Amino acid sequence: MRATFMYGAGDVRVEHAPDPVLREPTDAIVRILRSCVCGSDLHPYHNLPASEQGTPMGHEFLGVIEDLGPQVSGLKRGDLVVAPFAYSDNTCALCREGLHTSCPNGGFWASGDVGGGQAEAIRVPQAAGTLVKLPVGEDSELLPSLLTLADVYGTGYHAAKQAQVSPRTTVAVIGDGAVGLLAVLSARQLGAERIILMGRHDDRTKLGIDFGATDVVPERGAEGIEKVRELTRGQGVHAVLEAVGYMNAYETAVGIVRPGGVISRVGVPQYEDAPVGFGSLFGPNITLTGGPAPVRAYIEDLLPGVLDGTVEPGRVFDRTVTLDEVPDGYRAMDGRTALKVLIQP
Known part of the structure; x- marks a missing residue:
């Protein structure tokens, strides 16, 4: 063969x-x-x-x-x-x-x-x-x-499920690849009414809108964090579905999640260290979850x-x-x- x-x-x-x-x-x-x-x-x-x-x-x-x-x-x-x-x-x-x-x-x-x-x-x-x-x-x-x-569909769904997405949840999805787009679809299926897709490729983000994204943020880094904060009146989102796996995506997730929120990672991590200390996650009661989707x-x-x-x-x-x-x-x-x-x- x-x-x-x-x-x-x-x-x-x-x-x-x-x-x-x-x-x-x-x-x-x-x-x-x-x-x-x-x-x-x-x-x-x-x-x-x-x-x-x-x-x-x-x-x-x-x-x-x-x-x-x-x-x-x-x-x-x-x-x-x-x-x-x-x-x-x-x-x-x-x-x-x-x-x-x-x-x-x-x-x-x-x-x-x-x-x-x-x-x-x-x-x-x-x-x-x-x-x-x-x-x-x-x-x-x-x-x-x-x-x-x-x-990819099951992985996007796993990201949303682990983040406990529901109708009361404001969601941000980091990444406009296939997993990120299907995380958008899954968040919509679980009832989320506000879904912010962080991606910069127009053909992909248009599909993300078809799948249920309500907002698109093409900016990255500090500018992207600021934009998501503006969209959420400074509070950040309840759930971040991180579908990239690079350190900059993780740092963005930490920057946009609100106190009491959840970061759900399904992008295969391409970094060895990630800050999980008091100032980033422990102090504001933020949950870090995700992993290889079953x-x-x-x-x-x-x-x-x-x-x-x-x-x-x-x-x-x-x-x-x-x-x-x-x-x-x-x-x-x-x-x-x-x-x-x-x-x-």
């Missing part, structure tokens, strides 16, 4: 690789119909050390089950399924508490001996607990939106809205490439000429 590997910063290659095979009785083999490039994939694209051993790439995919281990229940060959970006057994105490990303029997795609999703096929560990059957056909127009359930916990809740067309999270995809064109997709996202790239093997 063909699969995507990264050999160092900026060095993405699509190569032939061995077909995946069942290794455990709880495995499944999935033929991938749709996958994509994630904003978090750009972090290694910028700084991965060069290596002769390529790193498999991709953690968002949906496809058709081609083979099953004997201990996989509830699924069959031919089922169309979506996989969250972390696999899990969905039965342990942590999974039952909605913390699938901490499952002791789980893990992440493109790590260890588990392949990546930017490929033609993949081995899925803990298949019964991980894969969610989709009640549509392989040619459904909903596939792009259904693919967002693998990560999207498996949210798929059943978010799926009906996608199926009935109430929401269209797949609108974040603005470019489609073939598997062989994946390196071009990385360049487009890195150059900000694409918001999120859809891959059709």
